[in-house]
Amino acid sequence: MSVGFHEVQEVLENYKSAVYEKDVERYVSSYASDLHIYDCWNDWECVGIAQWRKFTKEWFHGLDEEGALVKVDFDEVVIEENSNLAFVRCNVTFAAYNESGEKLRQMTERFTFVLRKENESWNIIHQHSSLPISMETGKGIFNRK
Numbered sequence: 237m238s239v240g241f242h243e244v245q246e247v248l249e250n251y252k253s254a255v256y257e258k259d260v261e262r263y264v265s266s267y268a269s270d271l272h273i274y275d276c277w278n279d280w281e282c283v284g285i286a287q288w289r290k291f292t293k294e295w296f297h298g299l300d301e302e303g304a305l306v307k308v309d310f311d312e313v314v315i316e317e318n319s320n321l322a323f324v325r326c327n328v329t330f331a332a333y334n335e336s337g338e339k340l341r342q343m344t345e346r347f348t349f350v351l352r353k354e355n356e357s358w359n360i361i362h363q364h365s366s367l368p369i370s371m372e373t374g375k376g377i378f379n380r381k
Contacts, residue, residue, distance in 0.1 A: 239265040240357040244315050244322045247351060247358050252308040255330075258296040264289050268352060268359040275365055304332040304340060311344075317351075322358060324349040328365070343378035 239262070241247045247266045254263035264285060273282040275291075282288050299306060313326040324347075331342040350362035367376035 240355075241266065241359070242356065244317055244324060244351060244358050247349075247360065248310055248313070248324070252310070255306050255308050258299055260289065260292050260296055263292055266360055267363075268354070268361045271361055271363070273363045275363075299332070302332075302340075303335050305335070307331045307333065320353045322349075322351040322353070324351070345378070
């Protein structure tokens, strides 16, 4: 799938809609083939588009089995860019709903994206998600206060 993202904001909008529609190929179209991701889930890191596609298929398959739709919202978005590199930091809220519209769960993570422009299109080359950690329990804090 060849998709061009001429504005950084288009990459974020594609992320949101592809997750909601559970469209693996559209979702990974936002990422460069040589991406490097530090994620909060399971693996310490993900290197390369093939590994990210596999992770995404598993994620979306799990949502299908559950009958869940996930709405993504970006909050406190800061974008800095020059001609060929961009930096985005934001809070990302993932809210899962069942088919009747009932909210099943919600969590918010901190995200940083680094994007590179190639052939006039922006693609994510690095993504880092994080959570603050409770000093009392050692567990991640998934909801903003």
